[in-house]
Amino acid sequence: MLSLPYPPRRSHLRGFWLVLTLTLAPLYMGALWLFGPGLAMTASGLVLFGAVVLGFAWAPLPKVLYRIWMLAAQRFAVVGRLYVAALIHFLLLPSAGRAEAALALSDPKGSMWRPYRAAPEGAGGSVAAEEKWFMQLVRESRTRGRGWWLLLLPPLMVLSLFVADAKDDKSVPENIYTLF
Amino acid sequence: MSTHILGISAYYHDSAAALIRDGVIVAAAQEERFSRRKHDPRFPRGAVAYCMEAGGIGAQDLDYVAFYERPLEKLDRLLDTYRSFVPKGFGSFSLAIPYWVGGKLDAKSRIRAEFEGRGADEMGFPRKDAIGRGAFRGEIVCIDHHASHAASAFYPSPFQDAAILTLDAVGEWATSSVGAGHGHEISLAQEMRFPHSVGMLYSAFTYYTGFRVNSGEYKLMGLAPYGEPRYEDAIVENLVRIAEDGSIWMDMSYFSYCHGLTMTSEKFHQLFGGQPRRPESRITQREMDLAASVQAVCESIVLKAGDYAHRLTGLSNLVMAGGVALNCVANGELLRRGPFDRIWVQPAAGDAGGAVGAALHLWHQDLGNTRAPNPDDSQSGSLLGPSYDIEDSALMLDSLGADYDDYRGDEPGLLRRVAGLMAEGKVIGWFAGRMEYGPRALGSRSIIGDARSSLMQQTMNLKIKFRESFRPFAPCVLRERAADVFEVGADLDSPYMLFVAPIRAEWRLAPNEQDLPKMKDPDLSVRLAVPRSKLPAITHVDYSARIQTVDERRHGRFYRLMKEFEERTGCPVIVNTSFNIRGEPIVGTPFDAYRCFLATDMDFLVIDDLLLDKDRQPIGLLPGLQQYRMQQPLD
16 A cells, blocks of 8 residues: 555556456445446446546546545555554553663763674674564564564564655654664 | 675765775765765665776675664664653654664665665665666675774774774764774774764754754854853753763753754753754854854863873874764864874765775775775775766767867866966866765865955855855865964875864964954854955964865875966965855766856866866856756755
């Protein structure tokens, strides 16, 4: 639903119209079976058939529906994203406890230099594989002792379905670093 | 059989690519110069394609791709940060996390996809065009962000042994690091961790004073000389504790960058007496004083951290990288005060430099290859970008109907003519040779003029850059004459414009009585217009200047031009500013240069051997120039 590109190319419109036709056809057949043939069904069948043919011949028709579909999809993505993000943020993250010590939010006094702890990944190193992010998360949750990451995994995977609008980097504020 | 490593920095800001062949930097460039989108964060397709073309290789010849940071480590930091501030931070969280799971975490797969023609363009359409010829079958390796910075500073430096100091906003967890480099090995000993960061502190004030974070920091630095550090005590007493070793602890109740969509909190605003300045609104004395204050604090941190690096390593050379290393005022102070004898700063010290750093780190540190430092450094004057065939440039100009004088085979003639024009006060667009890698124009994509002219600064700002600026332009000075004009040692080598130094007393001018009221004018461009020296176009109100030394070995024709100018006028200094208009990336191609030339009041343009006179260009040659001028975003 969210992977449709916008604005669409002609091939996208044709594909969209074909899928719409293939979806509506069984629905119409079902209605025909349910209500039986009659004037209303014949008339609506003719209108639908005409619309399908017109849609393949005249691009503005599928374009309008495509646009409506995409707007609805975007709204759904925003709501879905906020819903899942809220679930993670307000329920799951607190269950993992705070990490104030890691961030040194209270002044520990003295030097703030700490031992350098990054282990640069070398060629052929253990983390060299090109895994999908969720596989990395599973593996690293074990090696880092962060089992609570596994709790986040299902909602994060759902969240990744709602990223169409997040790919637009205009939605990312410029004034903060922590996003990155 | 050579080993080719492609370094990539991307997906944050200033994406870039660099190609290393057997440890030698063959090519490096920022994507913004190709895409024409300032600070472009996207995968650097244009830069990668250029690097491979410059190296004469295809994707199948690449042995490794080195990415400049480790995304999962960053996610770890993000999650720890958010869970420490719950319930605050939902707005930021709901924007950030989808961005990560939507692709940033899969950096390696995304890079591989780009090489295989499976990437997606801005609109979400699949890209069918793979980058380069052949299939990339090498390995993709992620290098720690600060290790990339450290490598970008140490490996190209002229030193066999050096202390390393990286000062940044934030990488994975580290915000700064300190260590040493010996031969081909880097050993970072310590780090400061998020959220305690000198880069963040500086950026918080950048935001508060109405400039753009991640790009306006240099403006804040340029604003500082107008102010008094009245808020320095308030900063040190409330916002940040500076330890004697240069490490800092920051009170997060004054900042909101951990969880919010702004850098500073209400408590911060109350402390400094008001809301952040609206971008583009008038700059008041408060902003100037804030700039002076945070600059003083920043310098104090840098000096102490420098001392600490010296104590820790016992070495007499220092190399630096990270965004804060672009603070050339602090760098100049560190160089003058010691304790280091020599300092080398990576010219692409920000994230763009991570591309070179990641690739060099992989070659030397991870693959264990030895290194022989070049006494001049191995950065090649940072002229690592594309150059253009003169035949192609001429063809392009011919096809547009442009009028030019052809000096092919007559370099002395060209230099005589240009030096003469500069001496007459003309403004010249200078497009020559390979493009610079890093944020500064260093004499390849520069607008140049006579530094002695009292009108030069105003002309360049208003008629070419289309801005009212409070910052002077940077001087290029003949290396052998630098100590005559500026308070620097006779051996100063500053080819990357990364050190500020005062102009010598004999070049300074005391303001006359008519000028004194102007020096208190609320309009900073009026203050700046008061000549402070015999080189008014490059002298700041505190008599400082951001120096680029020019030598024949690195700069070739640009040096010979300056020499010609010196012989004609006796002046070893010229004005150098980046070849662009406000908000635009520095020009990349001859066409970019020609368009910028036509759209502005530049008098002449040099494209390698071709000289163009504005007055001789047919009117209406390029349509849409007005639109080009207007469409640039605010910088």
